[in-house]
Amino acid sequence: MRPTSRKKMFWRWRHNPLRRPSDTAEAWIVLVTWIIALAGGVLAGQAADTAMQDSLVARRATLSAVSAVLTADADRTPVTTGDGAVWAKVRWTAVDGSTHTGLTRVEPASKAGSTVTVWTDHRGELVSSPPSATEARLQSELAGALVAFGTGGAVVGCSWAVRLRLDRRRLRDWETEWAQVDPQWRKKMNG
CATH class of the missing domain: 1.10.287 (Helix Hairpins)
Known part of the structure; x- marks a missing residue:
């Protein structure tokens, strides 16, 4: 840095008769x-x-990871181009022993009776998987x-x-x- 540019950069700090209190x-x-x-x-x-x-x-x-069983065959082709998964109906047993059904994302063409891992909350309801x-x-x-x-x-x-x-x-x-x-x-x- 040249000395003149340093002087310009710090002009508000140097003593100067033109410097006002507002400059300081x-x-x-x-x-x-x-x-x-x-x-x-x-x-x-x-x-x-x-x-x-x-x-x-x-x-x-x-959250809890539980095994669920597909109740019907999954579609062969995904509707969206996102992650390639399809929605399918599954059944699982919650920690308290109650049986639940719901929809989750699975691989295309998965067969009824195959198991998938789903995530549930404290009530046993399906939730999205945690990161x-x-x-x-x-x-x-x-x-x-x-x-x-x-x-x-x-x-x-x-x-x-x-x-x-x-x-x-x-x-x-x-x-x-x-x-x-x-x-x-x-x-x-x-x-």
């Missing part, structure tokens, strides 16, 4: 904004990551990153609003000072 205030606002945005973003992101991991672990703990450990980690990291960037962005946005008000105040002060100086300056120019 703006320099502090920028410094504090970056510190809070970075530190606050990292801390908020880590907290969101941890909370999401805890939530996914708690959800997985409330794997890798999927859960990815979800929690993405949530943490979104919260980190959101927090940092909110802090920078608030700083921008404060600096905008500061700029408006500087312009009002400048207009007031110019209104005082302009008549004297015009008199010298015309005289």
Whole structure:
């Protein structure tokens, strides 16, 4: 970095007869904004990551994997192009011993009587399978990153609003000072 560009970068911090108190205030606002945005973003992101991991672990703990039996042959071709699975009717026995039936996703052309693994909640009702450990980690990291960037962005946005008000105040002060100086300056120019 050249010395002249360093001087331009830190001009609000150097002693200068043209520097106003609002320039110093703006320099502090920028410094504090970056510190809070970075530190606050990292801390908020880590907290969101941890909370999401805890939530996914708690959800997985409330679910049970049980064996279910297909009650009818599954369709041969999937209706959608998603994961290639088809909906089929299954029957399973819940932890409390009660028998349930419902629809779940299975491989195409599965035969009646074949077993599949389904996930149930504490009432024995079908639920979607919980994310794997890798999927859960990815979800929690993405949530943490979104919260980190959101927090940092909110802090920078608030700083921008404060600096905008500061700029408006500087312009009002400048207009007031110019209104005082302009008549004297015009008199010298015309005289």
